[in-house]
Amino acid sequence: MIFLDAAATTPVRREVLDAMWPYLTGEFGNPSSHHSLGDAAATALAAARAAVAQVLACRPGEVTFTSGGTEADNLAVKGIALARQAADPALNRVVISAVEHPAVEESARYLERFHAFTVDVVPVDRSGRVTPEALASVLRPGTALISIMYANNEVGTVQPVGRLAALARERGIPFHTDAVQAAGWLPLDVKALGVDALSISGHKLGAPKGCGVLFVRGRTKVEPLVHGGGQERGRRSGTENVAGAVALAAALTLAHAEQASLAQRVTGLRDTFIRAVIDSVPGALLTGHPVERLPSVASFCFPGTSGESVLLELERQGVLCSSGSACAAGSDAPSPVLLALGIASEVAQTAVRFSFDSSVTQAELELAAAAVETAVGSVRNLGK
CATH class of the missing domain: 3.90.1150.10 (Aspartate Aminotransferase, domain 1)
Structure with missing residues (x-):
């Protein structure tokens, strides 16, 4: 064949499997436990976070591990928009492109159905590109968030994310990009891109299914979607998938080098x-x-x-x-x-x-x- x-997905790389294997076997501790096994897991989780941060050119505290790209997109779109609305009820609009992944589009539609947001959709040209002019035409004073993908999962079109994010920054609007397909193929330096949030999925990079990452710039407030013990700095509660985090970090590091x-x-x-x-x-x-x-x-x-x-x-x-x-x-x-x-x-x-x-x-x-x-x-x- x-x-x-x-x-759709990639096979798990051997190097990634080797990196995660100890945390599927002997090093099985909960990173929140205060004993030697827990400490070993916490150390591995911190190292994975630092490795991801190095590739993204951000701080480790700006990296949140998720269950994949869909959860990362949901947390970015819902979490940032809801936090902005809580601070200022007049911020009740979100902007997406006409070619977003369902994880972004359906998150925006959820906000529309249950939180009285208006969803503004930016049209694309015949090649699937969003121009800065098209984006500017839909921006309103109440825009809480812009989410436009880095590269399209169906037709492969790459968006001018740097220019679009610069426009958002001029207006004081947080900008999220779904980089699930871009990871491994395009640069991911979040400072160079100028984005406030960026989503990645491990299984597109040679890591297993079920692990992902959301970068959120330091002072950007996010309302958590999963509540509980306050893991991931309160952004995503639940015992962390240490093996998955290690796997994603290994896959992302390898992909970045290549x-x-x-x-x-x-x-x-x-x-x-x-x-x-x-x-x-x-x-x-x-x-x-x-x-x-x-x-x-x-x-x-x-x-x-x-x-x-x-x-x-x-x-x-x-x-x-x-x-x-x-x-x-x-x-x-x-x-x-x-x-x-x-x-x-x-x-x-x-x-x-x-x-x-x-x-x-x-x-x-x-x-x-x-x-x-x-x-x-x-x-x-x-x-x-």
Whole structure:
């Protein structure tokens, strides 16, 4: 099998497994316990926090461990907006883009349903980009938070986060970015990006599922979503997943060390793959920005087919990929992301996403491109 669905998840790296193994076995202590086993767990947790902070160029106290990217997004959107509203009831608007992950969009809609917030949605252009002008057009005096993702999980478009965050800073509005797909491929220096909050998920980086991180800038107030014993500096109660934190820190450190060279190598492979598909499949439509896109994502629509039928045919040929976000599994509706790009509904339902991890090779992508040509051709012939 050729695995080209890394945007959904990645295999656990051996180095990461080795790093976390002691905390799944002998070093099983609770980091809140005041004895030697607890102290060892607390030390490991502090070291993991410091390692994450080093990659993000922030202070360890600004790092909160979560159960994954979804929880990190929920804590950022709900937590910051609610804290701002509590301080000033006039702050009752949140801004998101039209192509956000459901973890951000549904968090904003929750605020709308239960806390009287208004959700302002920034449109994107046909490549999926938010411009500073488009963002400025929706900002209001009551805006409590802006949340715009760093890179899109379906089409790979990278947003000009630095420019958008600078605009938010000029208006005194906290800016959160979902960096779940960007981590490992794009720089994560939060000072350079200028963001106030940033979310990461471990299983996109070679760590296990169930571990994530939220960076929140020091003086930004956050209302916790999980209440209890006050762990994670009161932002996220519950006994910490020490093994998961260690795993995420190890995976993030490895990815950070490899990021520049890996991004350059995979970008070249991605572009060759895109050209091969466009050249061999009549009518193939590349979705997302042609240049400002993740090295790891090549996404297409194949008009005249069914995306699900193409996926089944590709799997029969040994290529595993997806029709879009794994978080929308089971839905046969056209992707809201593709609709936001102005793609017609019937074309959006023909979408197929190919996403690569660090181990992808030229030989694999050559075989995959040939399989795409055959699969699309077979599906079109069956439809005649």
